[in-house]
Amino acid sequence: MIKxxxxxxxxxxxxxxxxxxxxxxxxxxxxxxxxxxSRKIPMAIxxxxxxxxxxxxxxxxxxxxxxxxxxxxFTGFFNMIDRGAYLLEPGNPVITTDQxxxxxxxxxxxxxxxxxxxxxxxxxxxxxxRLFDTLTGKRLLGKRYHGTVNDVRPIILRFCNEVILQLTxxxxxxxxxxxxxxxxxxxxxxxxxxxxxxxxVPFTRHGTISLSPxxxxxxxxxxxxxxxxxxxxxxxxxxxxxxQVTVEEKxxxxxxxxxxxxxxxxxxxSFAGNQExxxxxxSGKIIKKITNNWASDLSPSWAPDAKLMAFVSNxxxxxxxxIQDIKTGQVERLxxxxxxxxxxxxxxxxxxxxxxxxxxxxxxxxxxDLKRRQPLQLTQxxxxxxxxxxxxxxxxxxxSSTREGPSRIYVMTAFGxxxxxxxxxxxxxxxxxxxxxxxxx
Amino acid sequence: MRKxxxxxxxxxxxIPVLLGTVSCAKKTVTKEExxxxxxxxxxxxxxPVEDKAAKAFDMEKSEFxxxxxxxxxxxxxxxxxxxxxxxxxxxFLKTYPNVYxxxxxxxxxxxxxxxxxxxxxxxxESAKSFxxxxxxxxxxxxxxxxxxxxxxxxxxxxxxxxKNRRGVFVIN
Numbered sequence: 001m002i003k004x005x006x007x008x009x010x011x012x013x014x015x016x017x018x019x020x021x022x023x024x025x026x027x028x029x030x031x032x033x034x035x036x037x038s039r040k041i042p043m044a045i046x047x048x049x050x051x052x053x054x055x056x057x058x059x060x061x062x063x064x065x066x067x068x069x070x071x072x073x074f075t076g077f078f079n080m081i082d083r084g085a086y087l088l089e090p091g092n093p094v095i096t097t098d099q100x101x102x103x104x105x106x107x108x109x110x111x112x113x114x115x116x117x118x119x120x121x122x123x124x125x126x127x128x129x130r131l132f133d134t135l136t137g138k139r140l141l142g143k144r145y146h147g148t149v150n151d152v153r154p155i156i157l158r159f160c161n162e163v164i165l166q167l168t169x170x171x172x173x174x175x176x177x178x179x180x181x182x183x184x185x186x187x188x189x190x191x192x193x194x195x196x197x198x199x200x201v202p203f204t205r206h207g208t209i210s211l212s213p214x215x216x217x218x219x220x221x222x223x224x225x226x227x228x229x230x231x232x233x234x235x236x237x238x239x240x241x242x243x244q245v246t247v248e249e250k251x252x253x254x255x256x257x258x259x260x261x262x263x264x265x266x267x268x269x270s271f272a273g274n275q276e277x278x279x280x281x282x283s284g285k286i287i288k289k290i291t292n293n294w295a296s297d298l299s300p301s302w303a304p305d306a307k308l309m310a311f312v313s314n315x316x317x318x319x320x321x322x323i324q325d326i327k328t329g330q331v332e333r334l335x336x337x338x339x340x341x342x343x344x345x346x347x348x349x350x351x352x353x354x355x356x357x358x359x360x361x362x363x364x365x366x367x368x369d370l371k372r373r374q375p376l377q378l379t380q381x382x383x384x385x386x387x388x389x390x391x392x393x394x395x396x397x398x399x400s401s402t403r404e405g406p407s408r409i410y411v412m413t414a415f416g417x418x419x420x421x422x423x424x425x426x427x428x429x430x431x432x433x434x435x436x437x438x439x440x441x
Numbered sequence: 442m443r444k445x446x447x448x449x450x451x452x453x454x455x456i457p458v459l460l461g462t463v464s465c466a467k468k469t470v471t472k473e474e475x476x477x478x479x480x481x482x483x484x485x486x487x488x489p490v491e492d493k494a495a496k497a498f499d500m501e502k503s504e505f506x507x508x509x510x511x512x513x514x515x516x517x518x519x520x521x522x523x524x525x526x527x528x529x530x531x532x533f534l535k536t537y538p539n540v541y542x543x544x545x546x547x548x549x550x551x552x553x554x555x556x557x558x559x560x561x562x563x564x565x566e567s568a569k570s571f572x573x574x575x576x577x578x579x580x581x582x583x584x585x586x587x588x589x590x591x592x593x594x595x596x597x598x599x600x601x602x603x604k605n606r607r608g609v610f611v612i613n
Binding site for chain 2: 188209211212225230231232251252254255268270275296298299312314318319340342343356358361362363386387430431
């Protein structure tokens with residue numbers, strides 16, 4: 001039932017060797033991901049060099065160059081300098097500190113430089129990857145990896161994670177995945193793709209309506225709503241393996257959302273007559289009722305410390321977003337602008353909540369910061385924009401949009417910049433849900 | 442039922458023929474008689490009472506299933522028209538106490554899918570409780586929400602949205 005992209009599991013066979021003693025680097029605060037005005041850092045990535053005179057497939061070099069460039073570009077942190085502007089000297093590979101003329105890079109405005117070298121022997125590869133600060137001429141990172149040709153993508157993504165950790169102080173998102181709904185088969189099924197939209201594979205094959213995928217905080221489970229029993233129930237399914245439990249109480253069982261750091265789920269259920277949010281064990285047993293109001297309460301989303309829960313309620317007559325203190329039970333209203341605010345998604349950094357607000361008869365993505373409570377509109381005049389979901393580092397937001405006609409999955413920065421389509425598939429795609437870091441690379 | 446009818450008809454046709462041939466044999470042949478089959482045309486059998494009732498049921502049933510109730514945007518309360526429709530449905534359910542029904546709650550595709558799943562259930566439940574208030578047994582009525590997942594119209598116009606904001610009655 002569940003397919004995994006092949007190479008990730010073979011990472012165990014990859015050896016990582018630190019090249020030379022790590023350079024003495026202090027606290028590099030290159031990128032502050034919580035700053036909406038942070039500048040993109042100009043970066044250069046010359047084409048990978050062949051480290052042995054023969055045996056290295058030029059197509060593999062190009063593939064490796066493309067993977068690292070596209071992956072780092074995806075983060076939105078960098079301004080990739082056009083390769084046509086590079087001042088390259090002909091001759092031997094230029095990938096190490098002593099080989100590089102840093103003036104060639106500072107002249108074209110580059111502040112960071114990534115070099116890659118690859119040697120291929122049959123199906124085996126050695127890859128050297130380095131990150132330099134061109135202004136100081138210092139190497140910030142240097143790694144050598146060994147694996148098979150199938151490991152090239154995982155190896156490079158692993159290095160990209162190191163690059164982002166080095167520059168932001170946080171792990172990158174390169175081993176995260178995105179679950180979403182696609183109706184290409186004629187039915188709405190759950191799919192999973194890599195962080196950058198590559199390798200989409202079906203996760204469900206129920207042949208009915210399946211909705212609202214939600215990753216557990218350890219990335220090992222996905223809960224979703226499905227009409228397998230001809231009514232909306234929640235299925236909780238292991239991402240690797242076939243273990244599955246179901247929550248099929250009378251009435252609706254919808255909007256599953258995991259409690260951070262726990263094998264605990266929250267969801268809206270109506271078996272007792274009213275639509276309330278309940279807390280359930282990861283195996284689907286009801287622990288307790290969380291909300292208590294005559295109105296509809298749904299779409300829970302948890303603060304990273306699991307002390308507060310945002311949710312949607314129409315207790316004032318129209319849907320608005322509220323925050324409940326789990327310990328005291330106290331509820332306060334968060335959104336006041338607009339008559340239809342739904343789909344709260346609490347940022348993993350804790351300070352903001354993304355949500356969907358109806359503007360006219362269309363939906364747009366907003367965020368609201370929890371201190372000043374100021375809504376910030378991130379999409380506008382581009383069809384229906386729905387279902388915001390944060391990347392695990394809180395720097396990006398995945399969402400669905402009808403801006404090009406059919407609904408598709410898009411990604412933008414946490415402040416609405418760099419809006420781009422994630423992937424193209426048959427049918428329509430919706431409800432993206434970004435996984436936590438899966439710690440694969 | 443069908444078989445019995447055929448036997449009935451067959452007897453109607455065959456008996457006069459037999460009688461005719463018997464009487465002919467006794468008489469001396471004088472002139473051609475009209476074919477006995479043509480003779481007293483057998484009256485069509487009166488339609489059985491159940492058949493009439495079945496026809497009425499079929500008509501009322503299709504009305505019951507095709508007559509939707511409609512809702513205002515983001516609302517689950519029943520306006521006058523919806524109430525009038527529901528009263529007719531209650532009559533039908535009273536007339537046919539063996540009928541069990543499922544009320545499907547649907548929404549237009551504005552708003553968001555999760556909230557619409559909740560709204561669809563509230564719409565179906567509000568229709569159900571109206572019928573229960575009119576004396577229909579609650580166990581004969583189940584509800585299911587389809588939210589915005591099963592639109593009958595996909596244009597982005599108010600006319601189309603209005604068609605989608607509906608309660609549909611299915612006989613189980």
